[in-house]
Amino acid sequence: MSDIVYQAGNSLYLNITNRCTNQCPFCVRYKSRKFNRKHLLWLEKEPAAEELLAAGGDISKYKQIVFCGYGEPTIRLDIIKAVAAELKSKIKNKKSKTMVRLDTNGHGNLFWGRNILPELKGLIDSVSVSLNAADAATYDKLCHSAYGPAAYPAVIDFIKEAKKHIPEVEASIVDLPAVDKKKARALAAGLGVKFRIRPYYEESYVR
Numbered sequence: 001m002s003d004i005v006y007q008a009g010n011s012l013y014l015n016i017t018n019r020c021t022n023q024c025p026f027c028v029r030y031k032s033r034k035f036n037r038k039h040l041l042w043l044e045k046e047p048a049a050e051e052l053l054a055a056g057g058d059i060s061k062y063k064q065i066v067f068c069g070y071g072e073p074t075i076r077l078d079i080i081k082a083v084a085a086e087l088k089s090k091i092k093n094k095k096s097k098t099m100v101r102l103d104t105n106g107h108g109n110l111f112w113g114r115n116i117l118p119e120l121k122g123l124i125d126s127v128s129v130s131l132n133a134a135d136a137a138t139y140d141k142l143c144h145s146a147y148g149p150a151a152y153p154a155v156i157d158f159i160k161e162a163k164k165h166i167p168e169v170e171a172s173i174v175d176l177p178a179v180d181k182k183k184a185r186a187l188a189a190g191l192g193v194k195f196r197i198r199p200y201y202e203e204s205y206v207r
């Protein structure tokens, strides 16, 4: 059975979909159905809100609860909103400092054809957006987006919009030779958000 939630460090990850609007060749989903030898993340069925909440157990012991997937979580926006609302209520009742985070490729507004960030206000404390490149041409080469050249500017706009509604915003790239890290870091600084280089995990994939 696939893992709809899994723990990594002090965080609990909610694995909500396999669907994605990118096809990044470096993505773990094209390497293995298991993540880090332990977690079977390829979903046979997308979990319902109740299943995620039940599987999460006592969430107040975690530093963060993270919406993620073997795909793009904002494709399941209604589930994010329903689960996050319940999580925030539990966190408040327990007077816990647990944060709710969203890891996203930043295509949510393109996918839904509207600005979804105001809908996440008060539900999501922190968002990490996969910027993935310092320019549109590199992004296109790396990510093979369903949206073609429209994808990269939309990711930048998503980051700008996120700043208006989410307390903590981070732009990240994967540590790949094709990515100009200095330029990406400067771009994130110009956007006024945190910057993170994500390690390329291939060595730890199970094939």
Ligand code: SF4
Binding pocket: 020, 021, 022, 023, 024, 026, 027, 028, 029, 069, 070, 071, 072, 105, 130, 143
């Ligand atoms: S956007 Fe993320 S989940 Fe989608 S293919 Fe790229 S790395 Fe994988």
